[in-house]
Amino acid sequence: MFLPINGQYRLAADSRCWMIEEKRPRKRRGEIREEWTAIRWYSTLAQAAEGYAEFRLRTSEAQNVVEALAEIKRIAAELCEALRPMPHVIAALQSAERERVAASRKTSP
Numbered sequence: 208m209f210l211p212i213n214g215q216y217r218l219a220a221d222s223r224c225w226m227i228e229e230k231r232p233r234k235r236r237g238e239i240r241e242e243w244t245a246i247r248w249y250s251t252l253a254q255a256a257e258g259y260a261e262f263r264l265r266t267s268e269a270q271n272v273v274e275a276l277a278e279i280k281r282i283a284a285e286l287c288e289a290l291r292p293m294p295h296v297i298a299a300l301q302s303a304e305r306e307r308v309a310a311s312r313k314t315s316p
Contacts, residue, residue: 212289218255224248225255227262253299256286272311279304
């Protein structure tokens with residue numbers, strides 16, 4: 208099963224786990240092709256979606272809390288669109304976002 212998130216990332220599943228896959232160029236037989244490569248592994252879809260959000264936030268260019276919160280909102284919207292047919296995953300992501308916002312407010316002066 209493959210759940211595209213955007214042109215660069217997707218969630219994938221096999222019989223054992225959920226994975227975040229990234230599209231990367233690979234040279235095969237003298238030809239450069241774009242292939243999907245697993246970069247993170249999770250037990251559940253909800254964990255994979257939350258892991259994707261955390262991975263994207265950590266690798267974002269956000270330099271302060273305001274930029275990080277804007278990035279979290281963008282990532283959450285991206286995942287909600289990709290996982291639209293799966294409301295239980297969306298609910299888990301929204302809950303995680305609320306927890307992150309509450310935590311950031313506690314650490315802000």
